[in-house]
Amino acid sequence: MKRLTYKTLVSEIQELPGAGRLVLPLLQVGSSPLEACVGVGDEVARGQCIGRADTPESAFLHSPLAGKVRALSRAVTHEGTSAGTVEIEGDAAGEVETLQPIQQDAAELSAETVRDRLREAGVSPLGGNGKNAEYASLRPDEEPPEILMVLCADEEPLLQTQRHVLREAPEKVIEGATLFQKAVGAKRLVFAVSGDQTNLVSGETLVVEKKYPLRHPEILMARMTGRYRLTEGRPRKDVHLINAETAMAACRAVREGRPVLEKTVTVGQEGGLSVVVRVPLGTLFSQVFENMGLKAEDGDRLFTGGPLRGVAQFDPEGPVTKGTDGLFLQKGRGVFCYEDVACIGCGQCVKVCPMKIPVNMMTRNCEFGRIEEALDYDLDSCIECGLCAYVCTSRRPLLQYIQFAKKEQHKAELARQSA
Amino acid sequence: MKENVLTVSVAPFWHSGAGIARNSYISMAVLLPVAAVGVMHYRVGALAVLGLCIGSCMLAEALMQKIIGRPVTLGDGSAALTGMLLALLLPAGVPWWLVVVGSFSAIIVGKQIYGGIGSHPLNATLVGWVMIRISWGVQMDADVALANLPNLSGLSALAALRGGYVDAVPLKDVWMGNLIGPIGSASLLVLIGGLVLLALRVIKWEVSLGFLGGVLLGCVLFGSNMLPEGSDASVNPLVMLFSGNVMLGAFFLAPDTTSSPSQPIAMWIYGFAAGLLAMLIRVYGNYYDGGVVFGILLVSLASPLLDKIRPKARGRE
Numbered sequence: 001m002k003r004l005t006y007k008t009l010v011s012e013i014q015e016l017p018g019a020g021r022l023v024l025p026l027l028q029v030g031s032s033p034l035e036a037c038v039g040v041g042d043e044v045a046r047g048q049c050i051g052r053a054d055t056p057e058s059a060f061l062h063s064p065l066a067g068k069v070r071a072l073s074r075a076v077t078h079e080g081t082s083a084g085t086v087e088i089e090g091d092a093a094g095e096v097e098t099l100q101p102i103q104q105d106a107a108e109l110s111a112e113t114v115r116d117r118l119r120e121a122g123v124s125p126l127g128g129n130g131k132n133a134e135y136a137s138l139r140p141d142e143e144p145p146e147i148l149m150v151l152c153a154d155e156e157p158l159l160q161t162q163r164h165v166l167r168e169a170p171e172k173v174i175e176g177a178t179l180f181q182k183a184v185g186a187k188r189l190v191f192a193v194s195g196d197q198t199n200l201v202s203g204e205t206l207v208v209e210k211k212y213p214l215r216h217p218e219i220l221m222a223r224m225t226g227r228y229r230l231t232e233g234r235p236r237k238d239v240h241l242i243n244a245e246t247a248m249a250a251c252r253a254v255r256e257g258r259p260v261l262e263k264t265v266t267v268g269q270e271g272g273l274s275v276v277v278r279v280p281l282g283t284l285f286s287q288v289f290e291n292m293g294l295k296a297e298d299g300d301r302l303f304t305g306g307p308l309r310g311v312a313q314f315d316p317e318g319p320v321t322k323g324t325d326g327l328f329l330q331k332g333r334g335v336f337c338y339e340d341v342a343c344i345g346c347g348q349c350v351k352v353c354p355m356k357i358p359v360n361m362m363t364r365n366c367e368f369g370r371i372e373e374a375l376d377y378d379l380d381s382c383i384e385c386g387l388c389a390y391v392c393t394s395r396r397p398l399l400q401y402i403q404f405a406k407k408e409q410h411k412a413e414l415a416r417q418s419a
Numbered sequence: 420m421k422e423n424v425l426t427v428s429v430a431p432f433w434h435s436g437a438g439i440a441r442n443s444y445i446s447m448a449v450l451l452p453v454a455a456v457g458v459m460h461y462r463v464g465a466l467a468v469l470g471l472c473i474g475s476c477m478l479a480e481a482l483m484q485k486i487i488g489r490p491v492t493l494g495d496g497s498a499a500l501t502g503m504l505l506a507l508l509l510p511a512g513v514p515w516w517l518v519v520v521g522s523f524s525a526i527i528v529g530k531q532i533y534g535g536i537g538s539h540p541l542n543a544t545l546v547g548w549v550m551i552r553i554s555w556g557v558q559m560d561a562d563v564a565l566a567n568l569p570n571l572s573g574l575s576a577l578a579a580l581r582g583g584y585v586d587a588v589p590l591k592d593v594w595m596g597n598l599i600g601p602i603g604s605a606s607l608l609v610l611i612g613g614l615v616l617l618a619l620r621v622i623k624w625e626v627s628l629g630f631l632g633g634v635l636l637g638c639v640l641f642g643s644n645m646l647p648e649g650s651d652a653s654v655n656p657l658v659m660l661f662s663g664n665v666m667l668g669a670f671f672l673a674p675d676t677t678s679s680p681s682q683p684i685a686m687w688i689y690g691f692a693a694g695l696l697a698m699l700i701r702v703y704g705n706y707y708d709g710g711v712v713f714g715i716l717l718v719s720l721a722s723p724l725l726d727k728i729r730p731k732a733r734g735r736e
Contacts, residue, residue, distance in 0.1 A: 222733070227734075299424070299426055301428070307430075312427045313427070314427045332426070337428060338429070341537075342537035344537040344677055345677045345679070345681055347680075350681045394439060
């Protein structure tokens, strides 16, 4: 399983200024749905707030380009939920509209000041493909965690985003992490870094291992505290997570007053070269690929996130959001597909499972919605790393069965609560 | 502008490349030398059994799947592999109808009536073999079946041991299948093929090693009881290990994916118990030639129970 190890860094981060049409969904991880605060036809400046919500955990959204609002509509985001969108056409001309920089030491600032600034500057969890609920929240009523972990490595093979960000601006990542620690009130700050980058950070570090899924947040958090989410409950009280890019954004938001306008993304074609680019939020996938001389054609598979836990996209015109860590293209010939067949009991999934789940029995129950039985086989221990589906001899879509069962379980729980 | 039609699927987007067809064809490929030695010894007699067995197994699978209305899955090679294994367990020269009955029993009674691959509680090959062995014992006896083939004489390895003729079973003849017996008697080649399967991670190695361990222990504890009473000769454990389909059992029959457990400890116990039981039946039982077959079949019945022996999942303290 050589493929499942993380590769060394490829290049410097390329800036891709972008111009033309941007699509910005008004939904982001950790925030309630935002309200657009611009109208169709309005002129917007670079950095102007275009979406906001008054709930205390919601980070605002800003226009990455100077231009005109073309449309307000709804679309399915690449994380798979329907959300309102703002469509902007413009270019990167002009200065970025910034907030007032704050220069006091982190120790002198109050948690509230930092929190408000992060919210106003749009610092919501960056990366994680929009689905990691373990990220630190800015809710003031939440109990402060014991540890704030800064993940300076990427969860999956192929992805290189976080390590590049750390290499580019280590001092900003450290500064931002300190500010974020202040905002959430964590007692300890831990940097999770890969072995070749330990010299870039200071303070408490956790060296992450080379092999998937040992950089999975759940596994890293368990390594840190000795406890898994199942025993700790959700949200966890012992450890919260942000990644290097979020920390850097926090630093820029406080020290420079600069809102989050771009996202760093690893872009590549399977089997070919990948590069790390920084693009304005809302840039369309097709544009990002075009810049690399790539094009999605009929039968290809385009996915955001990593190759094991990512999300396949149906529309090459989808936008890059704050959650997009990776963007990859698999050419038609190499696309692997699952089959709707029976489990033959080869036991490979049982061997590979990092959580020691009897995956063969569990997924057989998941497939047919037998949630109680699936729970007896430790459905709730699963961290959805996807390794079982990777090794499955029958080529069953095991991760889908698991996600389906978890959703059904969630629905049943909601029904029970409302009854 | 025409819109792109992309392939959309659930994650992961990578796969290790493992597959049912891959496993079946690798297993058949490594068994080819074994079959070749069988054909060398018994000529067209062995070739006929091999061809008829594989053919009728595939026919039975296709017919049954058509009747039930399921997709025909001959392409995954599992029916062909069942046929090949069954043929290697049969002596050359058995009547053609016996081969057909055995193959149909294996695929239909052993596999398809439960819902096909993945659902059968017992190893299909073994079900087919047991069916004809119990029903037509005389025809299945290698000494009888081979009587009308030229240039062969003597006793099968196990029959010789039971009779106390230790000198009639030299190790090198046992290795290469030179003694009369089933077509797949070249057990050294079976072992080599099995090691290839281990290296390619096609089979459950815990089951294989557990099985060999069980056979060895049985050998040490009561192996010499196989000789007639009063005999003061001793049995070479290696002869026991390489005769009577032990190698086929260890690497190709016992690790059958569906009928064996999947939890690490359960796999060891399963293999070990099957090996020990195989020796008990060989030494003390009436169907001593089928010790391996009956041993594995009986322990398969306990397989779902054994699979309950599993570690606590992480996070479940």
